[in-house]
Amino acid sequence: MGCVSSSSTSSPRLCKRTPGYEDPAVLAAETSFTVNEVEALFELYKKLSFSIYRDGLIHKEQFRLALFGDSKGADLFADRVFDLFDLKRNGVIEFGEFVRSLSVFHPKAPVSDKTAFAFKLYDLRGTGYIEREEIREMVMAILDEANLRLSDFAVEEIIDNTFNQADSNGDGMIDPKEWEEFVKKNPACLRNMSLPYLEDITTAFPSFVMYSRAEDCSGLK
Template sequence: MGCFQSKTNKDTPGYEEPIILAAETPFTVSEVEALYQLFKKLSSSIIDDGLIHKEEFQFALFRNRNKRNLFADRVFDLFDVKRNGVIEFGEFVRSLGVFHPDAPVEDKISFAFRLYDLRQTGFIEREEVST
């Protein structure tokens, strides 16, 4: 794990040890370490504070677009498990886990459902689908 265990990493908001995240997600420890490198890059693209803000998330997905995107907003909101307006490293890894080929199908279905359940009512209403 080498330099991954540095004091700087542990001071990162929401930092969690790769071995713990690997145990709780479909990722291996080395994949979690690689995700940390991606996380660091994304979380410093606009505001260098060790957190991914909505603007940074949008920028990562749509580099050449200036307008907001409902899909990206919804995905960001699902990644922001703590509902504090930013994505921490642990949230990032756990949320990306749903896209891993070895993630349970039930988790993928749940994520897709929550993506379209805009009002969080437990139902996908006609208006939400058209939006």
């Protein structure tokens, strides 16, 4: 099998020499995907990893363009999702990381995995707790993306409502256990953590765009 081609006149080809390549059977055993689904994701990965740069890796600009329809500008939510997909923390997404991270969004993925991913999405500083300022930053990012403006009072009301429900011990932080209980009572928080077409990826290849903002947990409907 050939290896990565960087020529602008040839079509992208990835193989076992591709950075981060992993055997589809191994990835299928570790995720919610079948071998056929992993192979279909490999075709998608090829397209994404050659959309701007041609090195067989998905850079942040390529990720944002594919998943959010825009490759430029600051976007807290998009950047946060990229960081969570970038498991090796090396600034790019390799094939194995791509499949493992997407597996969380598979309809058959465990709810516990979806809950944990959503927690990390809000835990912007990676402290193991969700703090008020992190909720505020995410709410403001959602508002900015939607071109909405709310008063400071309304924003604080959203934050207060979230903590009144989730911060059961009243210490001003939401820990993973409190988050789990909060999500059980507010299942809409995980509504966008399942992408139904991932089950049909071998028969109907979708336009891969994700707009799964966190509005359901922040009170922004």
